[in-house]
Amino acid sequence: MALAMRVMSLLPATIAVMIAAASWGAHGGASDEASALLALKAELAGSGSGMLASWNGTAGVCGWEGVACTGGQVVALSLPSYGLAGALSPAIGNLTFLRTLNLSSNWFQGEVPASIGRLARLQTLDLSYNAFSGTLPSNLSSCVSLLLLRLSSNRFHGRIPVELVYKLTSLQIFALRNNSLTGAIPGSLGNLSSLNRLYLYENHLEGPIPHELGSMGGLQALALQDNRLSGVLPHSLYNLSSLKSLWVGHNMLSGTIPADIGDRFPGMEALDFSSNRFSGAIPPSLGNLSALTVLSLEGNDFIGYVPSALGKLQSLTDLHLGDNRLEANDSQGWEFITSLANSSQLQLLVLGNNSFSGQLPNSVTNLSSTLQGLYLGDNMISGNIPINIGNLVGLTELDMANTSVSGQIPESIGQLRNLVALGLYNTSLSGLIPSSLGNLTQLNRLYLYYGNLEGPIPSNLGNLKNVVAFDLSTNQLNGSIPIEVLKLPQLSWYLDLSYNSLSGPLPTEVGTMVNLKELILSGNKLSGTIPASVGNCTSLVKLLLDNNLLEGIIPQSLKNLQGLSLLNISMNKLSGSIP
Ligand SMILES: *[C@@H]1O[C@H](CO)[C@@H](O)[C@H](O)[C@H]1NC(C)=O
Ligand SMILES: *[C@@H]1O[C@H](CO)[C@@H](O)[C@H](O)[C@H]1NC(C)=O
Ligand SMILES: *[C@@H]1O[C@H](CO)[C@@H](O)[C@H](O)[C@H]1NC(C)=O
Ligand SMILES: *[C@@H]1O[C@H](CO)[C@@H](O)[C@H](O)[C@H]1NC(C)=O
Ligand SMILES: *[C@@H]1O[C@H](CO)[C@@H](O)[C@H](O)[C@H]1NC(C)=O
Ligand SMILES: *[C@@H]1O[C@H](CO)[C@@H](O)[C@H](O)[C@H]1NC(C)=O
Ligand SMILES: *[C@@H]1O[C@H](CO)[C@@H](O)[C@H](O)[C@H]1NC(C)=O
Ligand SMILES: *[C@@H]1O[C@H](CO)[C@@H](O)[C@H](O)[C@H]1NC(C)=O
Ligand SMILES: *[C@@H]1O[C@H](CO)[C@@H](O)[C@H](O)[C@H]1NC(C)=O
Ligand SMILES: *[C@@H]1O[C@H](CO)[C@@H](O)[C@H](O)[C@H]1NC(C)=O
Ligand SMILES: *[C@@H]1O[C@H](CO)[C@@H](O)[C@H](O)[C@H]1NC(C)=O
Ligand SMILES: *[C@@H]1O[C@H](CO)[C@@H](O)[C@H](O)[C@H]1NC(C)=O
Numbered sequence: 001m002a003l004a005m006r007v008m009s010l011l012p013a014t015i016a017v018m019i020a021a022a023s024w025g026a027h028g029g030a031s032d033e034a035s036a037l038l039a040l041k042a043e044l045a046g047s048g049s050g051m052l053a054s055w056n057g058t059a060g061v062c063g064w065e066g067v068a069c070t071g072g073q074v075v076a077l078s079l080p081s082y083g084l085a086g087a088l089s090p091a092i093g094n095l096t097f098l099r100t101l102n103l104s105s106n107w108f109q110g111e112v113p114a115s116i117g118r119l120a121r122l123q124t125l126d127l128s129y130n131a132f133s134g135t136l137p138s139n140l141s142s143c144v145s146l147l148l149l150r151l152s153s154n155r156f157h158g159r160i161p162v163e164l165v166y167k168l169t170s171l172q173i174f175a176l177r178n179n180s181l182t183g184a185i186p187g188s189l190g191n192l193s194s195l196n197r198l199y200l201y202e203n204h205l206e207g208p209i210p211h212e213l214g215s216m217g218g219l220q221a222l223a224l225q226d227n228r229l230s231g232v233l234p235h236s237l238y239n240l241s242s243l244k245s246l247w248v249g250h251n252m253l254s255g256t257i258p259a260d261i262g263d264r265f266p267g268m269e270a271l272d273f274s275s276n277r278f279s280g281a282i283p284p285s286l287g288n289l290s291a292l293t294v295l296s297l298e299g300n301d302f303i304g305y306v307p308s309a310l311g312k313l314q315s316l317t318d319l320h321l322g323d324n325r326l327e328a329n330d331s332q333g334w335e336f337i338t339s340l341a342n343s344s345q346l347q348l349l350v351l352g353n354n355s356f357s358g359q360l361p362n363s364v365t366n367l368s369s370t371l372q373g374l375y376l377g378d379n380m381i382s383g384n385i386p387i388n389i390g391n392l393v394g395l396t397e398l399d400m401a402n403t404s405v406s407g408q409i410p411e412s413i414g415q416l417r418n419l420v421a422l423g424l425y426n427t428s429l430s431g432l433i434p435s436s437l438g439n440l441t442q443l444n445r446l447y448l449y450y451g452n453l454e455g456p457i458p459s460n461l462g463n464l465k466n467v468v469a470f471d472l473s474t475n476q477l478n479g480s481i482p483i484e485v486l487k488l489p490q491l492s493w494y495l496d497l498s499y500n501s502l503s504g505p506l507p508t509e510v511g512t513m514v515n516l517k518e519l520i521l522s523g524n525k526l527s528g529t530i531p532a533s534v535g536n537c538t539s540l541v542k543l544l545l546d547n548n549l550l551e552g553i554i555p556q557s558l559k560n561l562q563g564l565s566l567l568n569i570s571m572n573k574l575s576g577s578i579p
Contacts (some may be wrong), residue, residue: 032094033074034058037067039091046085046107073097080126081105088132093118104150105129117142128152128175136160136181141167152177152199159183160200166191175199177223185224187212197221201247204228209248211236218242225249225272238264249274249296256280262288274320275299282326287312296320298350303327306351311339318348322375326354334361341366348373352399359383360405365391377401377423384408385429390415399423401447406430409453414439425471426450433472438463449473449496457497459484469493472500473520480504481526487512494518498544501525506550511536518542522568525549530569535560547571554579 034057041055054065062069068076074095085107092101093115099122108130116125117139125143128150135158136151146168156179165174166188174195181203189198190212196219205227213222214236222240225247232255233248240246244267254277258264262285265271269291279301286295287309293316302324310319319340328334338361340346346368357380365388367374372394382404389398390412396419406428413422414436420443430452437446438460444467453475462484464470470491477500485495486507492515502524511533513519519540526548534543535557543561546568553576554569561567 031058034061036091036094037061037064037074037077040089043089044084044086046083049084049086051082068100070097075121076100076102078102079106084108088113090115092116095119096121098122099145100124102126103130108132110134112137112140114139116140119143121145124148126150127154130154132156134158136164136176138164140164144168144170146171147194148173150175151179154179156181160186160189160205162186162188165189168192170194173197173199176203178202181205183207185210185213185229189213190215192216193218195219196242197223199223200227202226206230208232209234209237209253213237214239216240220267221245223247225251227251229253231255241265243268244291245270245272247272249276249299251276254278257283257286259283260285262286265289267291269315270294272296273300277301279303281305282307282321284309286310290314292316293345294318294320298322298324300324305333306336308335308339310336311342313343315345316340316343317345317370319343319346320348320350322350322352322354324354326351326356328356329358331361334358337361338363338366341368344368344370346371347394348375350375351379352376353378355379356381360386362386362388365389367392369394371395372418373397375399377403379403381405382428385410385413388412392416393418395419396442397421397423400427401425402427404428408432409434409437409448411436413437416440417442419443420466421445421447423447424451429453431455433458433461433477435460437461441465443467444490445469447471448475451475453477455479457482457485457502461485462487464488466490471496473497474499476501478502481507481521483507483509486510491516492539494520494542496520497524499523503527505529506531506534506545508533510534513537515539520544521548523547527551529553530555530558530574532557534558537561538563540564542566544568545572550574552576 037055041052052065061067066077066079067074075097080102087110088108090113096118098119104126111134112132114137116137122143123145132154136156138161141164147170149171152175160181165186171192172194177199184207185205187210195216201223208231209229211234214234219240220242229251243265249272261283268289274296281304282302284307292313298320306326347370352375360381365386371392374395377399384407385405387410389410395416401423408431409429411434419440425447432455433453435458441463443464446467449471456479457477459482467488468490473496481502486509491513498520505528506526508531510531516537517539522544529552530550532555540561541563550572554574556579559579
């Protein structure tokens with residue numbers, strides 16, 4: 001203004017007024033801001049652009065939808081989830097007083113204009129959940145006041161620009177999740193000394209994790225999972241004593257977990273090393289991370305015993321140890337199960353596909369009643385299923401498939417009223433199917449195939465009102481097919497009773513299964529005729545009745561099965577012509 005005054009005295013009055021207006025505008029005056037906002041609006045279409053009806057004229061910008069002012073200047077533009085589509089106009093760079101720009105959850109596309117770098121006062125930039133593309137604009141590095149930078153769930157590609165990061169020294173949250181970024185994580189990130197959350201997950205980043213990240217002393221959350229990172233975790237990361245969550249799963253990282261990890265992160269709540277190439281033993285000191293709720297080590301090459309010190313983790317909810325080479329060959333090896341009974345919040349215990357062997361300890365039935373998923377499949381576990389398995393009343397999924405468990409299925413299984421999926425296939429289980437199974441009315445998948453089960457199919461399995469897949473194949477079951485099973489109202493994926501010793505006729509009630517896609521009854525001793533009502537099962541894609549004692553003609557009604565792609569009625573005593 002002082003300059004304008006001085007110039008004014010040397011010029012005719014009308015020109016002086018024009019200059020005054022222009023210089024007022026150059027400092028971010030209302031009309032200039034209006035024209036920038038209108039230029040933004042001009043690029044927008046989509047269902048939401050109607051919500052910007054108040055953006056008209058050249059005055060009163062501070063009252064426009066989504067606009068907030070301080071001292072007459074536009075300091076915030078906040079239009080999240082407005083259904084806006086189109087490009088972000090370079091005019092955004094003219095709103096130089098902006099401190100907050102939140103355009104998250106819209107349909108913006110195209111590149112972020114380089115003029116964004118003119119917003120030196122910008123503290124919050126949230127462009128997440130859009131379809132922005134191109135590389136990250138290196139001009140963002142001029143937004144030196146940024147505290148929160150959220151660019152997740154867009155289509156950015158290319159590298160994370162080195163200069164972008166080390167100039168933004170005030171940055172506290174940096175989120176680039178779910179883009180298509182490539183190249184290495186720049187070590188310069190380590191200079192972001194104020195950063196407390198760094199989210200780079202779900203990209204295509206590669207190479208090692210730079211050791212410089214270990215200098216972000218205040219970091220609380222580091223999420224690098226679902227990339228292509230390789231090499232060992234730099235030891236410097238174990239100096240980040242403020243970390244509450246460390247996610248590096250689904251990469252190609254290797255090396256061992258240091259024995260003293262339990263002394264490093266007093267506030268650690270979630271630790272994810274899953275689906276990498278980590279090896280060695282699970283350090284007992286993990287049991288000292290007393291705030292830990294999630295520990296995920298699955299899909300690696302860990303060996304040895306599971307430390308029973310994990311039972312010290314009072315807040316633990318999710319323990320994922322599946323797909324490793326962990327062992328338990330004696331009572332000492334299984335002790336961890338006994339101690340985990342102390343983890344009273346436990347919801348998921350995943351131990352599948354390891355080298356656990358021997359008898360599963362009875363103490364498994366003392367695990368918390370909060371337990372929802374117990375996965376023990378693909379191990380060499382033998383012996384009986386503990387008789388009180390029914391104590392685990394919170395279970396929704398129980399998997400002991402592909403093991404050597406033997407003996408009878410305990411009657412108490414009927415107490416697991418919340419069970420949705422039961423996988424006991426490919427085991428050595430024998431004896432009768434307990435009729436209490438019929439109490440599991442929430443069950444939608446029942447897999448008892450490949451065993452030595454015998455006797456009849458209990459008719460009260462007809463109470464499994466939610467079952468969609470029912471597989472008792474390849475056992476030694478006998479007796480007839482209960483009508484109740486054929487009337488299961490939700491049965492739709494498949495019903496497989498093949499390769500047992502079932503006898504008697506195929507009941508006409510088979511025709512009630514109008515949603516069933518696959519009916520597989522091969523390899524039994526079913527006799528009598530094929531009921532015409534099979535033609536009512538119009539969803540059938542696969543119908544296998546081969547290797548039985550069926551006789552008589554092939555019913556004409558089979559031609560109603562328009563979607564059928566596999567039909568096998570061979571090896572019976574059928575006669576007549578093919579319809
Ligand atoms: C943005 O500012 C530049 C330079 O001050 C100016 O030339 C341009 O017209 C402005 N754009 C809009 C849309 O206001
Ligand atoms: C401009 O916006 C004001 C305030 O919302 C509204 O009253 C007026 O009708 C609008 N004018 C036009 C031409 O849309
Ligand atoms: C982007 O930054 C470069 C280097 O700082 C600068 O020369 C250029 O003018 C900026 N572009 C815009 C559109 O602000
Ligand atoms: C942007 O707005 C959305 C919706 O209100 C909000 O959830 C999000 O936290 C905002 N972004 C920032 C960085 O504050
Ligand atoms: C990832 O980003 C894309 C593009 O914005 C989006 O459509 C998708 O829903 C996002 N995925 C997740 C898991 O958030
Ligand atoms: C971090 O900052 C220091 C001092 O400004 C500088 O010398 C160094 O090169 C920066 N490191 C990286 C990796 O950018
Ligand atoms: C971790 O911090 C200690 C103490 O500040 C320091 O001596 C050590 O060099 C650091 N280790 C790494 C790998 O950065
Ligand atoms: C950490 O755990 C180890 C092994 O369980 C134990 O020997 C050590 O005393 C624990 N340290 C602390 C500080 O509790
Ligand atoms: C049992 O497992 C432990 C730990 O992996 C191993 O050291 C030991 O040799 C094994 N013992 C037998 C009898 O297999
Ligand atoms: C579990 O609790 C029992 C009884 O409180 C205790 O004796 C045992 O040492 C605890 N186990 C672990 C691993 O903390
Ligand atoms: C199954 O339900 C029946 C009838 O409600 C009940 O008598 C029986 O005790 C239940 N069995 C189990 C194991 O829960
Ligand atoms: C089922 O099939 C039989 C024999 O083909 C037929 O008589 C009957 O009407 C069918 N029922 C329904 C509900 O379609």
